[in-house]
Each structure stands twice: as structure tokens, then as C-alpha cells.
């Protein structure tokens with residue numbers, strides 16, 4: 001399906017409405033992920049949000065990242081949620097009980113797990129744009145990179161050490177929420193070994209009140225497992241080594257690993273350009289080394305038959321063969337040109353964006369040709385605009401500008417109704433989950449810039 005360029009009127013309407021959504025979700029120093037379903041700051045959402053805001057205001061975008069860094073743990077971990085204000089979101093701070101953790105930050109309540117390291121990718125894009133504009137924006141962005149370089153490096157080092165203690169080159173996650181793709185079929189097999197125990201405190205879900213149909217969200221069985229893993233993290237005091245010894249879910253995540261590799265290279269590039277990270281600690285070199293290790297780990301995970309990267313269940317030693325968007329991790333971190341071309345063709349071909357049943361030819365979270373595909377269930381098949389953005393970004397970065405532009409235009413067509421939904425039914429095009437989702441509005445702004 002060929003998709004045409006949106007008209008000038010459509011562009012004007014969309015950017016106006018996207019800007020309005022981000023402003024409405026702005027709570028001063030941070031942006032809520034969505035107005036009602038997610039009334040806090042989420043880590044990887046904040047990265048996307050920052051790059052969207054930067055198209056309008058570089059200072060406000062940098063503040064978003066500064067605010068996120070205020071929640072950084074002493075280990076270097078950037079937590080997946082910062083709870084700035086009380087709300088009915090569940091699980092809230094009283095369930096996470098991070099006061100048991102020695103490394104938690106002072107003065108801000110957070111969750112105790114993390115999310116994909118998209119932030120430095122966003123920061124480098126913000127810096128690039130700020131430089132193009134020059135003047136005060138450029139000065140501010142460069143100063144921000146100098147100021148925060150060590151914090152980003154500490155974040156990446158945390159993932160590279162505490163989450164890859166045996167140097168496999170794959171970042172270990174301890175909860176499906178850490179992947180950002182909560183109920184993806186990637187995790188079905190490891191979650192089958194997660195067994196909530198009777199002494200888990202009871203809970204009432206709050207999320208279902210915010211969606212039209214519960215089948216758009218994870219099931220109750222899945223939720224009980226999610227909560228049990230939170231409990232296991234609390235009981236091991238958020239100590240990664242202690243959790244690894246006893247926790248039910250320990251998986252090497254290829255997408256997180258690829259983002260870490262890509263982000264580490266970008267951090268090293270920024271460090272070199274601005275003359276930071278070159279001191280005795282050798283921050284630039286450390287970043288390059290992290291990038292190399294995780295790029296190698298991702299490439300090693302590729303199944304030669306399918307051409308897709310695979311997660312590794314570190315409890316059972318099994319590769320997880322699922323046709324999910326994470327299979328395109330090598331496109332994000334690069335390192336093998338032949339594989340990049342193969343993945344580009346696969347991505348645009350009939351098992352993925354070119355599948356005949358898709359309303360819009362944009363990245364689905366699971367291949368519609370896979371038996372695991374579910375049309376309207378969360379990360380089991382629906383299209384998430386941020387995933388499409390990531391693929392377009394990756395294609396651009398590897399010089400595949402035509403393919404990248406195809407995804408960008410199709411992504412914009414999908415968003416033309418200006419609902420900025422959390423995710424989209426891939427066959428009918430219907431909007432699903434939350435509306436006015438910040439990261440969806442943000443990537444629209446970036447696509448339009």
C-alpha cells in the first residue's frame with residue numbers, strides 16, 4: 001500500500017493538536033504518560049516525550065530529562081515510574097515499598113524496576129536539533145549534556161554490570177514491565193514459571209476502569225504474576241544479586257540490549273564532541289565498550305532461519321522464538337550490514353508492515369502471520385506508534401532513508417484522526433487503550449518536524 005504525504009492543513013492540525021496534548025499532560029516539571037490511565041512519569045515514555053517537546057521548546061524538553069534523572073538510584077538505575085503526585089494508579093508507591101532499598105533516591109517516590117534505555121537516543125536527537133537552531137538552544141543543550149554525561153553513563157553501566165554480571169552481552173530483565181512490552185508473547189514461556197504464592201498481599205486492579213474492553217489489557221492471571229514479581233523484588237530488597245538467586249523471572253532482553261548498544265555509542269559520540277567523559281575514568285571508552293558488548297550479544301541471538309533476534313530465558317537457557325517487534329533489535333544497534341538489509345526487507349514485507357490485513361502499513365507489535373498474534377490485546381499484536389518511530393529511526397540511522405520515510409508517512413496517516421491513542425487495532429485501525437497518550441503525540445511532532 002502506498003501512503004501519501006499529509007496535506008499542509010493536516011500537518012497544521014496534527015501538530016497543533018499534538019502540542020495541545022503534551023501541554024495538557026504537562027504537570028510543571030514532568031509530563032504524565034497519559035491523563036488518567038498513567039498519571040505519573042514513566043521512564044521510556046519520558047524519553048519519547050522529551051524529543052517531541054524539543055520540537056517546540058528545547059529548555060522544556062531538557063527539563064523533562066532532568067526531572068527523570070531526579071529519580072535515579074545510587075546504583076545508576078533509572079526507575080520505571082516516578083510518582084510525583086498521589087493518584088489511584090495501581091501498583092502505587094505503597095505496593096512498591098522501595099523504602100526497603102538502600103539505593104533508592106531521596107525526596108522522590110519511585111518504582112523499583114527499570115525500562116528500556118531510550119533516553120540518550122532522545123537526548124542526542126535533541127542536541128542535534130538544538131545545534132541546527134543554534135543560539136541559546138544550542139548552548140543549553142550542550143551544557144545539559146556536559147552536566148548529565150556521568151548520570152547517563154552510570155545508568156548504562158548499571159545495565160551493563162548489575163544486569164549482565166556474566167558478560168553475555170544481553171541485558172537481564174526481572175519483570176516483563178522492564179521490557180516496556182508487558183504482556184508480549186515474548187514472555188509467555190518465562191511467565192509460565194512465575195507462580196504467585198498465597199502469602200502475596202491481595203490487590204485490586206485499577207487499569208480496567210480506564211479502557212472500554214478488558215481484552216485490550218493483560219488478563220487477571222497475568223496481572224497476578226506481575227504483582228508476584230514485584231513482591232519478589234521487595235522481598236529481596238531490590239538487590240539484583242539477591243533477586244537473581246531466587247526470583248522467578250530472569251530473561252536476557254534483546255530490545256533493551258540493542259537500545260543500550262545504540263545509546264552507548266551516541267553517548268560516546270556526544271562525549272567526544274563536547275570533550276566530556278575523556279578523563280581518567282574514560283567515560284567515552286567505557287561507553288564504546290558497552291556498545292560493542294551488547295551489539296555482539298544482540299547479533300549472536302539472531303536465528304539464521306528467521307533473521308530475527310531472540311530473547312534468552314536465563315532460568316531455562318532456552319532461546320525464545322516469537323515473531324515480535326523485538327526481533328528487529330539488530331536494526332536498532334547495527335553492526336551487520338547484510339543483516340540490516342535482510343531485516344529491512346522483512347520489516348516492509350508481507351509478514352510485517354506489508355501484511356495484507358493491516359489497515360496501515362506500520363509496525364505491528366507481533367507479526368500478523370504469527371499464531372501468537374492477537375488483534376486487540378495490548379502488546380500481543382496492536383500497533384504502537386512509538387515502535388514504528390523506533391524502526392523509522394533505526395532505518396534512517398543505517399542510511400535506509402526511503403524505507404524510513406515509508407514508515408514515517410504511514411505512521412502519520414495512522415495518526416491523522418488526532419486521537420493519539422496508546423495503541424491501534426492493526427486490522428481495523430481502531431484506537432485502543434488510553435487516548436491523548438503523551439508519547440504518541442510526541443512522536444507525531446517528531447515525525448512532522
Ligand code: 2M8
Pocket residue numbers: 033038042043044045080177179180181182207
Ligand atoms: C504500560 O505499562 C504499565 C506498567 O509499567 C502498565 O500497563 O500499567 C506499557 O505500555 C509501558 O511500556 C509504558 O511505558 C507504560 C506507560 O505508558 O504503560
